[in-house]
Amino acid sequence: MKAQTMKAATAAKKLGIYLPAAPEDFRDREISRTELDALVAEPPAWLQELRADGPHPRDVVARKLGVSNSGLARGGITEALTTAQIKDLLADPPEWLVAERATQAAVRAENARVKQRDAERAARRAAEER
Incomplete structure (x- = not known):
């Protein structure tokens, strides 16, 4: 069974971040639900910084x-x-x-x-x- 994925824009909206400010490897691909859950559970430094500083x-x-x-x-x-x-x-x-x-x-x-x-x-x- 194929993992459910979403566009980067949808993932960014769910994470509450501005997509153009996200790293290129996040912006330019589909994000799986598993990856999104991992980002929510343990946000990497770039995500913490975007949420804090914009x-x-x-x-x-x-x-x-x-x-x-x-x-x-x-x-x-x-x-x-x-x-x-x-x-x-x-x-x-x-x-x-x-x-x-x-x-x-x-x-x-x-x-x-x-x-x-x-x-x-x-x-x-x-x-x-x-």
Whole structure:
């Protein structure tokens, strides 16, 4: 039976790394599930360094900045950023970052409110059915 493999881009996404910054021997081949599991269990130095210092893919950058991927785009961030660049943005946030973080906080608060409301409704329905 042939081992299941995935494209390097898929493996990079699962590892949370920016593919163009990965070593060439990782980028230019299929990665087996066994290899991926080994990389997760015992990350080599290059993977540890990429995760710690970057450059990071957009979804990781957005998460570290506390904004959505769309907010990142609205802020004009289209490239991968390093950890140092992210820390610089957080230390002296530009206006767009302050606004996007506020938007993200409002979205989270609204989602929590809706979840609470739905839980209360479900509890009431369950009590009425008894």
